Amino acid sequence: MKKYIEGFMRYRYLLNELVVKGIKLKYRRSYLGLVWTLLEPLLTTMVLAFVFGTLLGKNIPYFPVYILCGRLMYSCFSSTSKVAMRSIRANQAMIKKVYVPKYLYPLSTIIYNYILFLISLIILVALAIVYQVPFTWHIIEMVIPLIILAILCVAVGLILSTVCVFFRDLEYLWEVITMLIMYCSGIFYSVERMDDTVKTVLSLNPVYCIISNVRCVIMEGGSIFTSTSYGLSNLQMMLYSLGFSVTALVIGVVMFKKNQDKFILHI
Secondary structure (H helix, E strand, O other): OHHHHHHHHHOHHHHHHHHHHHHHHHOOOOOOOOHHHHHHHHHHHHHHHHHHHHHHOOOOOOHHHHHHHHHHHHHHHHHHHHHHHHHHHHOHHHHHHOOOOOOHHHHHHHHHHHHHHHHHHHHHHHHHHHOOOOOOHHHHHHHHHHHHHHHHHHHHHHHHHHHHHHOOOHHHHHHHHHHHHHHOOOOOOOOOOOOHHHHHHHHOOHHHHHHHHHHHHHOOOOOOOOOEEOOEEHHHHHHHHHHHHHHHHHHHHHHHHHHHHHHHHOO
8 A cells, every 4th residue: 555655646746737737628729718617517507497497497496506516516427437438548649658657547537627527616606695595504514425426436437447448339338328327317307206216216326316415415404414305315325325436446446457557458
């Protein structure tokens, strides 16, 4: 363990440069630059609220805030997983020429996308203020699902970046899987009136559990440790998403470590 920590510290400056490079490249030809990090989720929320507000949002208080909570968490997971999946192949020229720990490539893409996600939370807070959502001190508990989301993103990113080197069709397959995850995350609909079977299925989706925890502390003013959302215990969802994320992280680290020396033969 000490050897890996020392290795990470040795290359931390390179990791920092890769993160900065990723942010710059994302908006290099954009006039608004980082402003799009704030505008894009806001505009998407406006469209979703307009389209689904009449059909699905009548009984959901603060419906635009409800949508934005779900959309931001899901988009963070989706974007980080997709860029991490392609990171090894995208940096194949550098991998072939210079030795650096290969985990830096997926990790750097995950970090810079997560930083942009954190910036976009400004819009969530601003929209909640505009709609006069009553904040409570439980909002500090939002840190918990955000940390779990970060762990999940790193875990899935490591797994996908490893598998995609050997099985490139995963890029197309993952598009379908992320769409399925989106519809099972309760982003623009409420699960309140759904039967217990559907609620159980949704609670098996760690992304939905994270979204539900965030909505609990922001919109409902409740505590993750004591409250329930639509008949589901927020504490149980937190523990499940945490356990799922940590388990996936262990699997991802083991997979990446065992296969990283084979990458150069397949890129």
